[in-house]
Amino acid sequence: MxxxxxxxxxxxxxxxxxxxxxxxxxxxxxxxxxxxxxxxxxxxxxxxxxxxxxxxxxxxxxxxxxxxxxxxxxxxxxxxxxxxxxxxxxxxxxxxTHPWFLKALSGDNRHRSKYLWLEKPEWLKARRPWDNQKVWSKLNGEYYYALFGPGSPDLxxxxxxxxxxxxxxxxxxxxxxxxxxxxxxxxxxxxxxxxxxxxxxxxxxxxxxxxxxxxxxxxxxxxxxxxxxxxxxxxxxxxxxxxxxxxxxxxxxxxxxxxxxxxxxxxxxxxxxxxxxxxxxxxxxxxxxxxxxxxxxxxxxxxxxxxxxxxxxxxxxxxxxxxxxxxxxxxxxxxxxxxxxxxxxxxxxxxxxxxxxxxxxxxxxxxxxxxxxxxxxxxxxxxxxxxxxxxxxxxxxxxxxxxxWIGNCKILEIKVKNNVLFLAVEVKGETTLFVHNFNPKAVILEKQGHATLINGELSEFENSISLERMSSAMIK
Missing domain, CATH: 3.20.20.80 (Glycosidases)
Structure with missing residues (x-):
């Protein structure tokens, strides 16, 4: 974690x-x-x-x-x-302000080749895929490619x-x-x-x-x-x-x-x-x-x-x-x-x-x-x-x-019943059930094994489990 x-x-x-x-x-x-x-x-x-x-x-x-x-x-x-x-x-x-970029601006071809410069005027029409912002920035009369903004010239x-x-x-x-x-x-x-x-x-x-x-x-x-x-x-x-x-x-x-x-x-x-x-x-x-x-x-x-x-x-x-x-x-x-x-x-x-x-x-x-x-x-x-x-x-x-062990488990089934999310997983042949109560009040669940509280409140009875509102538990 x-x-x-x-x-x-x-x-x-x-x-x-x-x-x-x-x-x-x-x-x-x-x-x-x-x-x-x-x-x-x-x-x-x-x-x-x-x-x-x-x-x-x-x-x-x-x-x-x-x-x-x-x-x-x-x-x-x-x-x-x-x-x-x-x-x-x-x-x-x-x-x-990286030395590479400053040297590139000064005409150093070795460092200039570390960045992408405008070669064709039509390239200026290019836009970022997610928000349609411009991707070419201008400094000292030269256009350079900077997808994440003028202060971040792309390598x-x-x-x-x-x-x-x-x-x-x-x-x-x-x-x-x-x-x-x-x-x-x-x-x-x-x-x-x-x-x-x-x-x-x-x-x-x-x-x-x-x-x-x-x-x-x-x-x-x-x-x-x-x-x-x-x-x-x-x-x-x-x-x-x-x-x-x-x-x-x-x-x-x-x-x-x-x-x-x-x-x-x-x-x-x-x-x-x-x-x-x-x-x-x-x-x-x-x-x-x-x-x-x-x-x-x-x-x-x-x-x-x-x-x-x-x-x-x-x-x-x-x-x-x-x-x-x-x-x-x-x-x-x-x-x-x-x-x-x-x-x-x-x-x-x-x-x-x-x-x-x-x-x-x-x-x-x-x-x-x-x-x-x-x-x-x-x-x-x-x-x-x-x-x-x-x-x-x-x-x-x-x-x-x-x-x-949860990190490496296999998901067997995910289902919802009465506004409760059930997640069944398996690791090394052993099945475990996670239960998340989305209800504004407690729910009564059939007791199918030992219950461990993850968050919220939980009450165990002989044949049932009461899981309080917005609470989560593990049942083995």
Missing amino acids: FYELFLRSFADGNGDGIGDFKGATEKLDYLSELGITGIWLLPIMKSPSYHGYTVSDFYSVNPAYGTLEDAKVFLERAHAKGMKVILDMPLNHTTI NYENPELREEAKRILSFWLSLGFDGFRFDAAKHIFDFSKETGKCEYQHERNIAFWKDLTEHCRKINPDAVFVSEVWDDPDIVDLYSTVFGIGFNFPLAYAIKENILVLNPGKLAEALYHVMNRYFGDEILYASGTFLTNHDMTRLLSYMKGDESKALLAFSVLTTLPGIPFIYYGEELGMKGEYNEFANEAQLEPFPWFELGSGPWQTEWKAFASNPPFSGLSYEVQGLTIHSYFSRVKNILHFRKKNS
Whole structure:
């Protein structure tokens, strides 16, 4: 079970208000106690942006986060606690202040070939597939391809020298001690066609590129972990994920949230048959990276309009499905934040260690707009309360860690009866039933084995089980 960690917002180790490696190292016990066994670090490389996805030096740590030695200590301590750490690696583009791009602008042909430049005026008509925005940006009188905005010029991997550079970058971070990578924008390496002058995903070329890089990394570390970020239909996700080993299941995240929001277990069951289809067979080609939210999405409680019971039900459903769960930092506290593509700081706010919004380890790099002080969601308040939202999420995560076999189980059947979602799974010949009550009141179930509460309330009688509203249980 991985924890998506934004270093800038998590824990400040030197008192400058910005999260860093020293702070995160001191908080590893917190993650361990939460039940976390893996950490996904958002980009840590030198970058002018607060989010870090526009890199200006692939071989150094952002000075605000510390040094390479600080990173190494963090990795060593995490490993000592049994945690793997993967690094978010945005290889698709750089920042415009990267030395490569600056040299390219100055006329250096060697570096110029690392980017894609306008060759035909008609190319200016090209638009992004998802929002029809322009993809060509102009600087110093020259047009360059920048799919994710003017500050992020795309790298041109037609250049064989650049491909070798990418391998050296990955080798560098693996040698430091990272256990693998989450590859950002994996389907965008080749996404512009010079033949048609349009944005077109060239999936076969992308997959060949990633196969070359992952094989290189596995020669260094045979157990390296790779996660692909591909927002697309399940069949496209399958193509990439079989190369990486883990693929984020975006359709699953939406299926769970959309249907729990309106309390429609029937539609959720239908969706699960589609988005979790690989877990119905005997051969699983790759692991599904399961999640509810991430840094590019509205936070869970905001999505659920503040309804904690629905958010907890979503967590419960997530943890009873096969795959590898990824938990976005702060979701265990119920942090809020609405996603905005052009200003996504709302869901990247400081982790609220203290109710005051200030104190040892507390980051203060931005205002607490969505999660203000004295709102009762801080760890200081919730960590000491038995029935707090945090305590209930923690119990759900502990349940999943204790029953880690769920990650590799086979789904036998998904059905709905009387607004209750039933999920039957099998592992090593043993069948287990998960039950999620979507009703606003308790339901009585026939007793078919020993029941373990996942979240909510449960009462066992001689021949029946009473599962309270919005509660979840495992029956063996």
